[in-house]
Amino acid sequence: MQSRETTGVAAEPHWHVLGAGAIGCLFAAGLARGGSDVTLLLRDSGGSGQVIIEDARGNSELTLPVVQTGHCAAISHLLVTTKAYDVGAALAACAGDITDGADVLLLVNGMGLAGPLQKQYPQLRFFLGTTTEGAHRLGPRHVRHAGRGHTRIGRPGQVEAPAWFGQFARGPGRCHWDTDIDSALWEKLAVNAVINPLTAVHRCRNGALAEHAQLREAVAALCREVTQVSYAAGYTDTAQTIEDKVQQVIRATAANRSSMLQDVAHGRATEIDHITGYLLRVAREHGIPARHHQALFDEVTALAP
Known part of the structure; x- marks a missing residue:
């Protein structure tokens, strides 16, 4: 099988997922099953990268690369799925590894985070997301997918979806680009x-x-x-x-x-x-x-x- 490089097709971005809770594991697994390269960012270096997703059809398991925050190679695309109150500290812990111009997707509860973060990290592009996927942790990186929902992703003022949105559209459930993400x-x-x-x-x-x-x-x-x-x-x-x-x-x-x-x-x-x-x-x-x-x-x- 030819690689994207040998066929002249640009390689798709490698996603790092910050926050290995229920939603983080669900989306990491979905992206990986859709063919994307995915790495989990963890607070410490211990623990396996095995992710187990349970749903009505049974269990699925996969093993993803794991890297400790602050000890990672260049991060160009970051999915943040921590608790809202942890976003600032979690992002600061890996900020030194994030490349200038990187895209950061905040898939967290609540509002009011993006503005201050954009001022703190003007070199990054922040995207926002919201999901109705139902999931809860049964154990470390062991998730029950309790209900399928919809995920909406967008960036205020941006009409066209970025090229990487295709990775989400074919990966974790039903994802839509929303031109009015604030609403x-x-x-x-x-x-x-x-x-x-x-x-x-x-x-x-x-x-x-x-x-x-x-x-x-x-x-x-x-x-x-x-x-x-x-x-x-x-x-x-x-x-x-x-x-x-x-x-x-x-x-x-x-x-x-x-x-x-x-x-x-x-x-x-x-x-x-x-x-x-x-x-x-x-x-x-x-x-x-x-x-x-x-x-x-x-x-x-x-x-x-």
Whole structure:
């Protein structure tokens, strides 16, 4: 078989994946199965690069190269899938290995990270992504793919997808280039801001939010505030559809435990600052109290280890 170099076809980028949790492993495996070269970046040099993905069809296993952050050759394409609060430190740990002009795709929860990072690393090009793929860790690099979803990737102001987007389009599930990625991120944040903190505080699965009258009322109140903030911030589609979107997600993920609930249950930090915290900052900018979201934010913050 001829290589891309011998046939005159440019080699596709080699992707490094920073954050070997559920989503990181899922996308690393998807890219590799699609024919891309993929390396996992880990905090330490120990551990195998074996990745196990479980789904309704059974188990699939593959072994990927593993490199310790800060000890890597030049990184030209980086997929970041850490927790939102870890992004800054994780990126700093491998910044010396990232080449000028590199493309960095942030596939993390919440909003508000890209702007400060672009100012800190002006030599890099940041892309943003959001996914509804359902996945959770069963063990180190052992992931249960609980539900198939959609992934949207984009870059504010960029209409055409970069050449490397084809690697995602044929690899990890259903990926689409989104010319209005900010709206896609806001919609995901809005849904998460309703469901995740409520399930964390009440220690319940997503489906319980539709089963109990008190929780249904809480969902409705949170949605009303999201509608107000979304209209004020210019996210009209989310403002008009948030209640339906939230109910759809609750039904589709009724048996799931939200990531925030899992974090609270395991005594870990949560992403509340980057989800509800961001929504509250936007609300304050437009003079909207958002009292129900503030109360929920305070409750989750009080649960922090």
